[in-house]
Amino acid sequence: PTIIRLKEKVSPHQNTKAQQTHSTMPSYAEQPSIAVEVLSASVGGAFSSSALYPLELLKTKVQAAEASSSTDEEKDDGDDDNDSSSTGNGTIALAKRIYDKGGISAFYAGVETSAIQSATEKALYFFAYTGLKNAYALTTASNRIGTLPNLALGCAAEWAHLPITLPIDCLTTKIQTDKSGKGAFTLLCAMLSEKGLGGMYKGVQAYTILCFKPAIQYTVYEQIKRIMLVARQKKNQRYRGGAGDTLSSAEAFLLGMVSRTIATVLVFPYIRAKVMMQSGSDEKKKSIGSMMGEILKEGGMKGLFQGLGPELTRGVLSAALMMMMKERIGWAVGKVIDGR
Numbered sequence: 001p002t003i004i005r006l007k008e009k010v011s012p013h014q015n016t017k018a019q020q021t022h023s024t025m026p027s028y029a030e031q032p033s034i035a036v037e038v039l040s041a042s043v044g045g046a047f048s049s050s051a052l053y054p055l056e057l058l059k060t061k062v063q064a065a066e067a068s069s070s071t072d073e074e075k076d077d078g079d080d081d082n083d084s085s086s087t088g089n090g091t092i093a094l095a096k097r098i099y100d101k102g103g104i105s106a107f108y109a110g111v112e113t114s115a116i117q118s119a120t121e122k123a124l125y126f127f128a129y130t131g132l133k134n135a136y137a138l139t140t141a142s143n144r145i146g147t148l149p150n151l152a153l154g155c156a157a158e159w160a161h162l163p164i165t166l167p168i169d170c171l172t173t174k175i176q177t178d179k180s181g182k183g184a185f186t187l188l189c190a191m192l193s194e195k196g197l198g199g200m201y202k203g204v205q206a207y208t209i210l211c212f213k214p215a216i217q218y219t220v221y222e223q224i225k226r227i228m229l230v231a232r233q234k235k236n237q238r239y240r241g242g243a244g245d246t247l248s249s250a251e252a253f254l255l256g257m258v259s260r261t262i263a264t265v266l267v268f269p270y271i272r273a274k275v276m277m278q279s280g281s282d283e284k285k286k287s288i289g290s291m292m293g294e295i296l297k298e299g300g301m302k303g304l305f306q307g308l309g310p311e312l313t314r315g316v317l318s319a320a321l322m323m324m325m326k327e328r329i330g331w332a333v334g335k336v337i338d339g340r
Helices: 002-024 034-051 053-063 065-069 085-089 091-102 104-108 111-140 147-177 184-195 197-201 204-210 212-235 249-279 288-304 308-337
Strands: none
Touching: 034 053, 034 111, 034 308, 053 065, 053 091, 053 104, 053 111, 053 147, 053 249, 053 308, 091 104, 111 147, 147 184, 147 197, 147 204, 147 212, 147 249, 184 197, 204 212, 204 249, 204 288, 212 249, 249 288, 249 308
C-alpha cells in the first residue's frame, strides 16, 4: 500500500514534467514543410508578377527615367517612353504614350522573363528561409523566433538566391527600358558581349541594404500572423487544426499590403539607384553610393523617391496577391504532402 501511494504521488509530477518537456521541444512535423513553402511561394510569385506586369513595366520606366535621359538615346526620339518628361506628365500619361505606340501588347514586353524571375526568386528565398527557420527552431528548442533573429534569417535567405536571380532581374530591367525593340535573347547576348558575366550583376552593391526589404516584409508578416493565429486559438478552441492554422484570403491580402508598404518605403532610394544602374549604359563603373549621390544632387530627396507611387502600387498589390495565393496554396498542398 505504501509503495502504491508513493507512485500515486510521484506519478502526477512525472506526467507534468514530461508534458512540459514535450511542449518546449519542437517537433519536426510542427515546422513548416520546405516543399509546401517552395511550391506555394513559386506559384504565388509567378501569378502575382504576371497579373500585375503592366504596373511593373510602368514603375521601372519611371524609376529609370533619369538614367535614360542622361544617355545619347534620348535625342533620337522626342516621344520616347523613357524620357524625363514621363515623370513630369505622370504615370497615366506615360501609360497612354506606351499604348499609342504599341497597343496592349507593349505592356507585356518581357512578362515571361519577369514571371520566371519572380517564381525562381520566391522559390529559392522560401527554400532558404524555411530551412534556416527550421534549423533555428531545432537548435534553440523553440518554435518561436524573435524579430531580430527573423530579420537575420531573412537577410541570409535573400543573399542565397541572388547569384541566380540577379542576372534575370538585370535582364528584365533591360527589356523593360530598351527602346530598340530587340528580343530577350538578343539583349542577353548584347549584355554578355559588352560587359561579360559581371554585367549581369549590376547593382549588386545595393543589396547590402535591399536584402533587408524581404527580411522586413516577411518578418512583419510572420510576426503579426503568429499573433493573430494565437489570439484566434485562445478566443475559440474550435479553430485548432484545419483552416485555423492559416489566415483567410482577406487577412493574408491585407497583411501582405501592410508588410510590403513598410519594407518598400524604408529601402526605396536603393531600389531607385539599382534600377538606374541596371538600365544605364554609361561606360564608367559607378558604385551604388555615387549613383545615389548623383540622384540627390540633381533631384534632391524628391529624386531619391521618384517612382515610389508606382512601386508601392505594384509592389503592395503584388505582395498581397502573392501572400494570399501562398496561404491558400500552402494550405491545400500541405494537406496533400504532409497529410495535414
